[in-house]
Amino acid sequence: MKTLFELLRRLWKAETFSPTAFVARAAIIAVLFAVSRLCGLQEYTTFLSGTSANPDLSWQTASVLGCLHLLLYVGFVLLVPVFLITAGLLYAWKRWSGRQLGLDKSLAGSART
Amino acid sequence: MKPEFKSHLRSACLAFCALALATSIWLPCLHLFFQKPLGDFYQEKGVSPKARQLAARHLQLWTEPALRQAELRKMRNSNAEWDFMGRSFLVWSLANMGLREPQAKEQYLAVIDQIIQETVKIEREQGIYVFLMPYAKVRPYVVKPARSLFIDGEIALMMGARRMLQEEPAYKQPMTERLSRIEQGLRGNPVMALESYPDECWTFDHAVALAALKIADRLDGTDHSALCQAWISVAKQKLVHKASGLLISAYETDGTPVYGPEGSTIWMVAHCLQVVDEPFAREQYQRARKELGRITLGFGYGTEWPASWDGPCDIDSGAVVPVFQVSAGSSGMAFMAASSFHDWDFLQALATTLDMAAFPSVKEGRLKYCASNQVGDAAMLYAAVLGPLWERTSKP
Numbered sequence: 431m432k433t434l435f436e437l438l439r440r441l442w443k444a445e446t447f448s449p450t451a452f453v454a455r456a457a458i459i460a461v462l463f464a465v466s467r468l469c470g471l472q473e474y475t476t477f478l479s480g481t482s483a484n485p486d487l488s489w490q491t492a493s494v495l496g497c498l499h500l501l502l503y504v505g506f507v508l509l510v511p512v513f514l515i516t517a518g519l520l521y522a523w524k525r526w527s528g529r530q531l532g533l534d535k536s537l538a539g540s541a542r543t
Numbered sequence: 544m545k546p547e548f549k550s551h552l553r554s555a556c557l558a559f560c561a562l563a564l565a566t567s568i569w570l571p572c573l574h575l576f577f578q579k580p581l582g583d584f585y586q587e588k589g590v591s592p593k594a595r596q597l598a599a600r601h602l603q604l605w606t607e608p609a610l611r612q613a614e615l616r617k618m619r620n621s622n623a624e625w626d627f628m629g630r631s632f633l634v635w636s637l638a639n640m641g642l643r644e645p646q647a648k649e650q651y652l653a654v655i656d657q658i659i660q661e662t663v664k665i666e667r668e669q670g671i672y673v674f675l676m677p678y679a680k681v682r683p684y685v686v687k688p689a690r691s692l693f694i695d696g697e698i699a700l701m702m703g704a705r706r707m708l709q710e711e712p713a714y715k716q717p718m719t720e721r722l723s724r725i726e727q728g729l730r731g732n733p734v735m736a737l738e739s740y741p742d743e744c745w746t747f748d749h750a751v752a753l754a755a756l757k758i759a760d761r762l763d764g765t766d767h768s769a770l771c772q773a774w775i776s777v778a779k780q781k782l783v784h785k786a787s788g789l790l791i792s793a794y795e796t797d798g799t800p801v802y803g804p805e806g807s808t809i810w811m812v813a814h815c816l817q818v819v820d821e822p823f824a825r826e827q828y829q830r831a832r833k834e835l836g837r838i839t840l841g842f843g844y845g846t847e848w849p850a851s852w853d854g855p856c857d858i859d860s861g862a863v864v865p866v867f868q869v870s871a872g873s874s875g876m877a878f879m880a881a882s883s884f885h886d887w888d889f890l891q892a893l894a895t896t897l898d899m900a901a902f903p904s905v906k907e908g909r910l911k912y913c914a915s916n917q918v919g920d921a922a923m924l925y926a927a928v929l930g931p932l933w934e935r936t937s938k939p
Contacts, residue, residue, distance in 0.1 A: 447551075447558035472913045475902050478862050478871060480621045481916040507573070507899070515565035520558060 449524070452517035456510045463506040471499035574841025574892075577899040584894040585882055585927050590643055593894075594927035596910035597920055598640060601633050603909060604917065605654045614917045622858055624693070625918040627674035630658050631697040632921035635932065638704035642931035648708060655705050662701070663717070666694060675740065676858070682741045685796045686728065693739035695721045696752030703758035704932055715763070722759050725752050726770060734781055734798035735774045743801060745793050746782060747808045749774065750815035754936075757818045761936050771819045779823070786851035788830045803852040806835045806845040806873020807859040810880035814929070817883055818936045828884045835873060836881075836889055842899065843892025845873030875919055878926035883933070897923070 444450035466472075473483045474496035482492045584593045604611045618625040637651040665673055671691045672679055683689070702718040705711060728737045736744040737752075753774060756767040781798045782790050789804035790812055802808075809831045816824035834849035847863060847870035848854050856863050861871030874893065881890040897903070902913035911920055 445554070447554040452558075472902050472904065475914040476617075476916055478914040479916045479919050480858060480861060481617050481625075482620060483617070485616055485620055503902075508569070511569045511573075512562065512565045515568055516558065516561045519561040519564060523557065523561070 447520075449517040449521040452513040452520065456513040456517070459502065459505040459510050459513075463502040466499045466502045471495050475500055570840055574895050574899070578841060578891070578895045579898065581887055581891045581894070584897075585890060587930065588643070590640055591927055593910065594636075594640070594924055596905060596908055597924040597927065598636065600909035600911050601636075601917075601921060601924065602650075602654060605633075605657060618916050618918060622676060623674055624676060624858075625916065627662070627694065627697065629916075629918035629921045630662050631701055632918065632925045634658050634701040635704050636921065636925040636928050638708045639925070639928040639930065639932050641708040642935065643928060652705070652709060655701075655708070656711075659698070659701050659705060659714070662698065666698070679740050684738055684741045686731075686738060689741075690724060690728070690737075691739050692725065692728075692737040692748040692752055693745065695725055696748050696755055699725070699755035700751055700758065703755050703762065706762050707758060707932055707935055710762070718755075718759065719763070722752075722756055725756070726767070729770060729774060732796060734794075734796075735777050736794060736796050736798060738796060742795050743793055744796060745808070746778070746790050746812050747792070749778075750812040750819070753819045754815040758932075758936050761938075775816075775820045775823055784849075784852060787834050787849040789834060789849060790827060802854055804834075804849055805854055805859065806831070806847045806870055807861075807876055809835070810845065810873065810876035814879045814883045818933050821937075825884060828880050828886075831880065832886065832889065836877060837867070838889065838892045839867065841892060842896040843874075843877070843889050843894075844869040844896055845877035845893075846870055847873045871919075875915075875922050878923060879929060882926045882929055 440450060444454060474492050476483045477489075477493040477496035478500075482489050483496070484492055583591060585591055590598075604614055615626050615629075618629065634655050637655050641648040641651040641655075671689065671694050674694055675691060679691075699718050699721040702714040702721075706714055706718070725737065729735045735749075737749065739745045739748045753771050756771060759765055760767055778790060782794065782800075784791050784800075784804045787804055789809055791800050791803050792805040792808040793801040795801060809827065813824050813828040813831060816827065835846045837844055837846065844867070846868040847856075848868075859872050861875075863870045874896065878890065878893050878897075880886075881893060897912065901915055904911055904913050912923065915923070
């Protein structure tokens with residue numbers, strides 16, 4: 431539990447453009463989509479065919495619920511993988527540039543001696 | 544510039560470049576997560592797994608009245624036509640399934656008969672308007688007494704499909720009567736146009752009626768070839784949209800165009816005309832494929848209008864996604880044409896889109912697409928099993 435809170439704290443405090451921040455965004459979208467799926471909002475996407483999933487509910491309400499699920503799904507399918515790949519690329523870049531910096535420093539140090 | 548801001552800007556630029564690169568990596572790969580072998584959706588012999596699951600759901604709807612009423616209520620709230628078309632597509636599908644697997648024929652025949660008898664009963668008791676949109680009552684039909692080719696053609700094709708699966712003498716006379724009325728109507732109009740709605744003649748309904756006439760020829764030894772060819776000649780002269788070469792969708796009883804070419808019509812027209820005039824049907828399919836069929840990043844879809852025509856968004860086109868112009872109506876109908884003309888690449892791409900965007904839901908072996916409705920699912924089922932009925936009709 432402590433580890434989980436620590437992880438959440440790190441995600442919350444992460445810099446906007448850091449790999450951690452992108453992972454956090456992906457996680458938030460995935461969780462929201464899972465909640466929407468568990469609540470059965472998928473049924474309301476029938477508004478796309480011009481039909482209401484629940485005739486006892488107003489057309490507008492049913493459409494809003496369907497639209498919400500649709501947006502979360504698009505986020506889950508498009509944004510989550512893109513954010514995770516972005517996080518991976520940024521992490522790799524930081525590692526690589528960090529190593530380069532270390533290499534440069536050690537080369538400069540050996541040249542001085 | 545403050546060093547802190549400079550560092551922030553650098554991080555932002557880096558993140559933007561990484562996002563762009565990640566997008567360009569992910570988008571071309573996305574379809575791979577939804578693409579399945581074509582045999583999952585359509586098989587030339589037997590019944591595909593998807594078709595079996597879709598059929599299981601529809602058979603459940605027709606064996607559990609409460610479930611069916613709930614489903615029909617949802618659809619009739621939007622469009623009474625869908626209630627009727629859902630029945631037609633299901634009967635045509637089950638007839639094809641029965642021809643594909645004769646051992647299950649009895650089960651399908653029972654549901655087919657139930658649907659036909661209930662549909663005819665409703666039409667007899669409540670009149671044609673029960674299956675039409677409210678605007679049918681706004682003005683009177685030009686030809687009296689009022690008949691709708693939409694209803695007569697589809698019921699005749701339902702009866703014909705049933706009789707092709709197994710002859711049932713009780714359907715012969717009512718089918719012949721409907722087709723005789725259609726024949727008289729076609730012969731009695733200079734442009735061979737019959738109304739589906741008051742002074743509104745749909746190419747879709749004419750193509751369905753012509754297919755029903757061809758099935759009658761097969762079953763009863765009649766010969767409507769000359770009549771069908773006369774309609775094709777008139778269509779080539781009067782109903783072709785010059786810029787695209789596609790048949791227009793709707794026209795008045797004197798042939799004046801109402802709607803130009805539309806995806807929600809032309810794919811089904813090409814499919815039905817396949818048993819009437821195969822070369823012309825194929826030419827229309829190829830034109831429609833070029834003008835309306837698209838495959839983007841592995842996902843197939845249909846647009847509602849060709850570039851040379853801009854029609855109104857309506858109940859037939861369904862929701863149209865901006866930029867790509869993806870039309871739900873056209874994409875759904877494109878399945879049937881792609882199956883009919885064995886355009887496997889397009890069909891597989893369409894099926895990939897269906898799995899990605901239509902929210903498939905399988906419960907206890909029964910499949911439904913949440914983004915669709917009963918008529919949409921029945922149309923998908925038809926696209927997944929069509930073939931044998933047309934083969935038998937065209938057999939020399």
